[in-house]
Amino acid sequence: MKxxxxxxxxxxxxxxxxxxxxxxxxxxxxxxxxxxxPGGGFIGGLMTSGAIVLLLLAYDIKTVATILPVDYxxxxxxxxxxxxxxxxxxxxxxxPFLTHAYDxxxxxxxxxxSLHTAVLFDTGVYLVVIGVTMTIIQTIGVxx
Numbered sequence: 746m747k748x749x750x751x752x753x754x755x756x757x758x759x760x761x762x763x764x765x766x767x768x769x770x771x772x773x774x775x776x777x778x779x780x781x782x783p784g785g786g787f788i789g790g791l792m793t794s795g796a797i798v799l800l801l802l803a804y805d806i807k808t809v810a811t812i813l814p815v816d817y818x819x820x821x822x823x824x825x826x827x828x829x830x831x832x833x834x835x836x837x838x839x840x841p842f843l844t845h846a847y848d849x850x851x852x853x854x855x856x857x858x859s860l861h862t863a864v865l866f867d868t869g870v871y872l873v874v875i876g877v878t879m880t881i882i883q884t885i886g887v888x889x
Contacts (some may be wrong), residue, residue: 754803761768761803768796778870786867790874797875798882808888817879831866 772792800809821878835844847861 786870794878821876827869
């Protein structure tokens, strides 16, 4: 019978806290730049999931669950709702499915900015990717 050895991972956990924050910031940048340059909801969601997996490696599932108390299946359902509703919303205006609209607005701090309904679709994709990836990782990682 093997004894469980408690290790002190202070350096790994400290570096992980900083690196996970940087990864999440970069994933948000990729998410928002996805309409004009490479990026978008899929790669942003994968990078966010990567940051959470890094937290799982440095800590354990119970600790990360207390830090991020979310049910990833619900996140997936919310993301699917966003994506399907945005795509089907075009049908209300008698245009083909997944047709997106945009217009230019003058926002107080940002100036002239284009707002797209594709951002709502990408938000849904972002949430679905995070939800599905983390559900799979947690299902594989749970050992009882």
